[in-house]
Amino acid sequence: MNLRIKKYVAVALVIACIILGIARIQKGSPLIFETAVDRPQVAGEAEAEMEELSAPAEHFEDVRSYPDTKFDVAAYVAALQNARQMQNKTAAVGGFTDDQWRLEGPSNIGGRINAVAVDPNNPQVILAGCAAGGIFKTVDGGGHWFPVFDDHLSLAIGDITYEPGSSSVVYAGTGDVNSGGYGYVGDGLYKSTDGGSSWTNIGLGNTRIISRVIVDPVNHNKLYVAAMGLRMERNNDRGVYVSTNGGTTWAQTLFVSDQTGIIDLVQDPVYKLVLYASSWDRIRSDQENTSWGPNAKIWKTTDGGMSWNALSNGLPSWPQCRINLAVHPTNPQIVYAAYVDTTYYLTGIYKSVNAGATWMPIDVSTLAPDALGSFGWYFGNIFINPYSPNDLYLAGIQLYRTQNDGTNWTMVDPEWWTYLVHADKHDMAFLGPQSFIVATDGGLFKTVDNGIAWTRLDDIPNTQSYRVAVNPHLPGTYTTGLQDNGTTSGNFSGLDQWPRIWGGDGFQPIYDADPDHLVVENQNGNLLFSDDGGNIFQPYNTGIDVNDHRNWDMPIIKSHHSEDIYYTGTYRVYKNYGGLAFHSWSPVSVDLTDGLVSDARFHNITTIAESAIDPQL
Numbered sequence: 001m002n003l004r005i006k007k008y009v010a011v012a013l014v015i016a017c018i019i020l021g022i023a024r025i026q027k028g029s030p031l032i033f034e035t036a037v038d039r040p041q042v043a044g045e046a047e048a049e050m051e052e053l054s055a056p057a058e059h060f061e062d063v064r065s066y067p068d069t070k071f072d073v074a075a076y077v078a079a080l081q082n083a084r085q086m087q088n089k090t091a092a093v094g095g096f097t098d099d100q101w102r103l104e105g106p107s108n109i110g111g112r113i114n115a116v117a118v119d120p121n122n123p124q125v126i127l128a129g130c131a132a133g134g135i136f137k138t139v140d141g142g143g144h145w146f147p148v149f150d151d152h153l154s155l156a157i158g159d160i161t162y163e164p165g166s167s168s169v170v171y172a173g174t175g176d177v178n179s180g181g182y183g184y185v186g187d188g189l190y191k192s193t194d195g196g197s198s199w200t201n202i203g204l205g206n207t208r209i210i211s212r213v214i215v216d217p218v219n220h221n222k223l224y225v226a227a228m229g230l231r232m233e234r235n236n237d238r239g240v241y242v243s244t245n246g247g248t249t250w251a252q253t254l255f256v257s258d259q260t261g262i263i264d265l266v267q268d269p270v271y272k273l274v275l276y277a278s279s280w281d282r283i284r285s286d287q288e289n290t291s292w293g294p295n296a297k298i299w300k301t302t303d304g305g306m307s308w309n310a311l312s313n314g315l316p317s318w319p320q321c322r323i324n325l326a327v328h329p330t331n332p333q334i335v336y337a338a339y340v341d342t343t344y345y346l347t348g349i350y351k352s353v354n355a356g357a358t359w360m361p362i363d364v365s366t367l368a369p370d371a372l373g374s375f376g377w378y379f380g381n382i383f384i385n386p387y388s389p390n391d392l393y394l395a396g397i398q399l400y401r402t403q404n405d406g407t408n409w410t411m412v413d414p415e416w417w418t419y420l421v422h423a424d425k426h427d428m429a430f431l432g433p434q435s436f437i438v439a440t441d442g443g444l445f446k447t448v449d450n451g452i453a454w455t456r457l458d459d460i461p462n463t464q465s466y467r468v469a470v471n472p473h474l475p476g477t478y479t480t481g482l483q484d485n486g487t488t489s490g491n492f493s494g495l496d497q498w499p500r501i502w503g504g505d506g507f508q509p510i511y512d513a514d515p516d517h518l519v520v521e522n523q524n525g526n527l528l529f530s531d532d533g534g535n536i537f538q539p540y541n542t543g544i545d546v547n548d549h550r551n552w553d554m555p556i557i558k559s560h561h562s563e564d565i566y567y568t569g570t571y572r573v574y575k576n577y578g579g580l581a582f583h584s585w586s587p588v589s590v591d592l593t594d595g596l597v598s599d600a601r602f603h604n605i606t607t608i609a610e611s612a613i614d615p616q617l
Contacts, residue, residue: 059552059601062286066602070232070285073185073208080153104478104491106498107459110422110443111483114177116429117160119195121167123431126457127196128444129157131176132184133462137196142444142457148196156184158210164217170196173210173225177263178378178426186210189225191247202247206230206237212265216304218272221246224305226277228261232285240265240277242305253301254308259283260295264325264381268355270332273304276311276356278323278337291377292342296320300356314359315339315350321377329386336362336384338394340376345369349382349394351405363406371396379426387433395425399438399451412451413438419500421445421454441484459496466553467508473515481506487520489534501534507553512563517580525554525570529580543585544574549600555608561615569605571596 065071112131119125124141127148134149135157149155149172158177163169174186188205192198204210207227216222222244229238238261240254254262256279263282268274277300281293298315299308321340328334333355339347346367350359371394372380385391394400399412399421416423422442429437435448437457444457464483471477471489479489479501487506490498504522511518516533519540527540548570559565564579573589593603611617 062601063606065286067286069287073230073232076185077153077187084153102492103461103495105461105495106463106488106490107461108456108496109463109482109485109488109498109500110440110456110458110460111462111464112424112426112441113439113444113458113460113462114426115157115160115172116427116437116439116444117162117170118429118431118437119167120162120165125167125195126429126437127160127170127172128439128458128460129160129172130155130460130462131178132156132464133460135160135172135196135199136458136460136462142446145458145460149190149199152187152190152199152201154185154187156186158186159213161213161215163215163220166220168193168195169215169220171213171215171223172199173213175207175209175228177209177211177228185230189213189223189247203250204241206235207241208237209261211261211263214265214267214275216267216272219244222304223247224265224267224275225250226262226265228263228280228282231261231282234258234283238262240305240308253305254299256295256297256299257281259290259293263322266325266327266335268327268332269329271302273302274332274355275301275305276325276327276335277301277308278325280322281319291344292319292321292340294319296323296339298323298325298337298356311356311359313357314352314361316347320347322380324381326382326384326392329384329389331389336382336392338380338382340372340380344372344374344376346372346376346380346394346396349406362402364409365406367394367400367402367406367409368398368411371398371400373397375424379424381425381427383428383430385430385433385436387430393428395428395438397423397425399425401451412447413445413454466506469509469511472511479509479511479518481509481521486522502528502537505552508556510556510558510566512558512580514563519556519558519566519580521554521556523552525550525568527554527556527568529583531580540580540583541585542583543576544568544570545587548572549596549604551604551606552601553606555605557608557610559610559615560612561610567608567610569608571604573605573608 061071113128114131115129117127126138128136134155136145137148138145154174156176158175159173161171170192172190176184185208188201188203190199191202208230209228211228212226214224225241227238236258239252240262241250242253243250260279260281262277263280264278266276279295279297281290281295283290298311300311301308324338326336333353335352335356337350341347348361351362352359381395383393390403392402400409401412402409413421422440424441425438427439434450437446446455446457465480468478468480477491481487483505486503487501487509488498502520507521509520516531518534519529521527528537529540530537550570556568566576568574571591571593572587574585575588576583576585578584596603
């Protein structure tokens with residue numbers, strides 16, 4: 001497989017590749033969710049939980065923007081452009097070429113995929129859009145993949161759409177559609193005329209996050225684009241945009257407010273001038289986290305997007321979060337809407353049988369009350385199987401299905417903690433009445449029997465690493481801490497055989513002189529060690545004050561001069577003199593920050609280094 005591994009651009013982006021996810025605390029053990037039924041959410045609790053869940057992604061942006069109130073997108077884009085120029089200059093003077101890089105893995109631990117699109121004429125051809133890794137293509141049904149978008153600055157993909165009936169014309173909207181707290185912004189809409197092998201930007205760069213792209217099946221020059229806008233600040237580059245000349249010019253035909261974008265957009269399958277859009281209040285900066293509000297509404301146009309009206313009559317009239325939509329593929333009168341409430345749980349699923357004139361909630365009593373957990377701002381799409389229109393799916397932590405409008409709901413995929421199908425579902429593509437592909441936080445998965453059996457469909461190298469260590473006892477073997485996929489180890493000889501050594505968000509692994517010793521770390525400075533080669537891990541935190549504010553990616557190093565000395569840091573430096581077996585951490589500094597002035601995220605130690613020459617330095 002010809003994988004063009006990026007060079008300087010990869011270095012510039014690897015730290016950015018920290019996506020939001022569920023913290024799996026221990027290898028092989030399930031995460032227990034409290035549900036809305038188990039306990040009511042008190043004021044501010046949902047926001048606090050969202051802050052914690054957003055931590056891995058927001059760490060990237062916060063440390064680059066503090067003390068400013070917003071992330072400097074212009075500087076971010078300039079840095080990407082500079083990295084691209086450095087790559088080109090290096091290649092020109094005899095530096096590394098693409099052919100000199102080898103993929104080491106893993107291919108069995110996937111990264112987040114936001115969008116999946118299947119060639120309308122050939123189901124073996126599939127395009128997958130990654131949250132921060134560009135677009136990959138397969139021509140053999142997922143057996144082998146190759147990158148087709150690496151030459152572009154924005155590798156965050158929000159949506160991919162084929163022109164109806166065409167295998168050649170494809171559109172891709174950039175920017176991370178799930179709009180968490182990170183700088184995965186896009187630079188507009190791209191078009192391909194060769195099936196996704198090459199791409200050209202056709203505008204809408206200021207929208208920054210494109211959530212949906214629709215190509216009119218009657219007039220292929222008419223394009224509809226839903227945009228969430230730059231979520232770091234209030235601006236007017238949000239809403240629905242329409243082009244009647246294939247993207248040469250654009251008109252913003254729906255604008256709700258400067259804090260409100262359009263998260264979903266669907267078209268009537270019969271009356272093509274009828275479309276539905278859902279709006280979402282979303283601002284995220286260092287100083288503000290607006291993720292629900294009064295502008296959460298469903299909008300309808302009957303004139304091809306030129307004018308829009310808000311729908312009501314049975315829909316929630318109080319502030320809401322994200323809304324996702326689906327239109328029946330053969331009966332244009334039937335429309336579904338899934339609402340998320342201000343605690344990020346499912347408000348309900350509403351159905352209209354008269355093209356949005358009135359709405360009624362469908363039964364969700366047999367749906368797991370924590371179907372979305374408190375992640376409804378992160379996923380919650382609904383889908384109708386076009387080959388079997390009675391099948392309605394809700395994509396949450398698990399994938400749920402009803403065939404009778406909610407009278408009964410069943411869970412389609414295995415429990416997430418088995419890792420047979422990864423948690424957190426974002427997109428679906430249907431291949432037949434019982435066959436479909438699901439895009440998740442951990443790659444693509446396919447079933448041909450409505451979820452009885454599943455096949456992992458991707459070996460896409462978009463797993464997101466925080467840190468990498470070389471195993472000194474197994475030359476050429478690497479151990480890495482991954483976002484939301486713990487700590488794993490391997491190399492190119494077993495691309496699809498990297499084991500999950502430990503869970504959570506993985507950070508810095510450390511080896512010492514004993515081949516059975518390994519230190520691992522997960523979120524918020526939780527340190528562990530193994531003295532049996534990684535089979536059993538024990539806590540490695542004794543002596544570190546649990547009340548110390550610390551970095552999400554707390555630094556830890558082993559001394560160059562002693563196998564028994566380690567250093568770590570919260571807002572002060574700690575030293576361990578006892579190695580692994582008899583460890584006891586003690587502070588060896590006072591507060592080295594400026595104190596806890598505003599938020600613990602900003603007032604902690606991020607880096608520690610020891611001189612390789614002088615053990616006192």
